[in-house]
Amino acid sequence: MRLISNVAGVILALGIGSGGAFAGDTLITFDAGAEGFSLNGWDTTSPAGGNPGANLHWQNFVDNFGMSLRTDTNAAFLGDISRYGQTEIGVDVLVNFIAFFGTPVSREWVVEFRDFDNVTTEAPYVSVWYNLGTLPTMTEDGWVTFSIEFDPTQVALPAGWGGTGDEDPETFEPILPADRTFADVLAGVDQMVFTTFVPGFFYGFTNFDLQVDNVFIRSASPGCNEADLAEPFGSLDFSDVIAFLGAFGAGEPEADLAEPFGVFDFSDVVAFLGAFGAGCP
Numbered sequence: 001m002r003l004i005s006n007v008a009g010v011i012l013a014l015g016i017g018s019g020g021a022f023a024g025d026t027l028i029t030f031d032a033g034a035e036g037f038s039l040n041g042w043d044t045t046s047p048a049g050g051n052p053g054a055n056l057h058w059q060n061f062v063d064n065f066g067m068s069l070r071t072d073t074n075a076a077f078l079g080d081i082s083r084y085g086q087t088e089i090g091v092d093v094l095v096n097f098i099a100f101f102g103t104p105v106s107r108e109w110v111v112e113f114r115d116f117d118n119v120t121t122e123a124p125y126v127s128v129w130y131n132l133g134t135l136p137t138m139t140e141d142g143w144v145t146f147s148i149e150f151d152p153t154q155v156a157l158p159a160g161w162g163g164t165g166d167e168d169p170e171t172f173e174p175i176l177p178a179d180r181t182f183a184d185v186l187a188g189v190d191q192m193v194f195t196t197f198v199p200g201f202f203y204g205f206t207n208f209d210l211q212v213d214n215v216f217i218r219s220a221s222p223g224c225n226e227a228d229l230a231e232p233f234g235s236l237d238f239s240d241v242i243a244f245l246g247a248f249g250a251g252e253p254e255a256d257l258a259e260p261f262g263v264f265d266f267s268d269v270v271a272f273l274g275a276f277g278a279g280c281p
Contacts, residue, residue: 026076065203086150087218088149089147090147098137106136109135109194112193113192126163
């Protein structure tokens with residue numbers, strides 16, 4: 001209780017004038033380089049031809065079984081995803097062609113969150129994944145945005161989501177191990193991937209010419225920013241301060257606004273004050 005009193009005192013003393021970093025929106029445009037992402041290992045960005053500007057472009061270098069855009073170093077997409085609250089993740093894709101022995105084919109586009117820790121089966125990792133839809137087969141379809149919104153604190157797999165790390169003994173399809181949940185996988189993400197490899201399926205050699213741009217992860221919570229924690233949403237007032245103090249005291253992700261994530265300290269208070277001071281649009 002003394003810590004909460006001290007936090008409340010700091011908020012009241014400093015008012016809304018402080019600023020700081022918080023777990024807000026992250027957008028990778030590739031204008032500043034690959035920023036920890038690679039496309040089948042290719043991390044040299046193309047300066048033009050994106051949506052707009054720079055992008056990652058796989059130009060049919062070699063035949064592949066599939067394509068994967070991944071990061072295991074960009075912290076915004078890793079760790080405890082619940083820090084975003086209700087979360088949205090997505091990417092823009094332009095398909096110039098996908099061909100199997102010269103014939104245009106379609107491929108599914110999956111987002112997958114992988115946890116390499118606490119694996120109790122023979123699998124290399126445990127993951128949760130969602131099929132975002134079918135990639136276009138030709139470039140005339142233009143840039144397409146693929147995205148999904150989800151609650152990373154949900155324990156059971158949400159509708160449409162699958163898991164890996166174990167195998168169903170009857171269907172032999174990949175499933176989550178019995179000791180893992182949707183929420184605990186998303187609490188410790190080591191790698192995030194957008195991929196044409198749907199878990200449980202196999203593919204032959206295929207030619208790809210594919211571009212990606214504007215990879216994003218952001219909070220999809222109803223508030224206007226990270227400080228808008230209580231009704232009425234769309235405005236910041238003392239009810240948001242009370243909500244922050246309650247979440248801070250309970251160690252809830254809504255109050256975990258600044259690095260180091262998973263630790264509740266005065267950096268979170270400074271981040272709250274910065275967001276509160278910025279106000280709603």
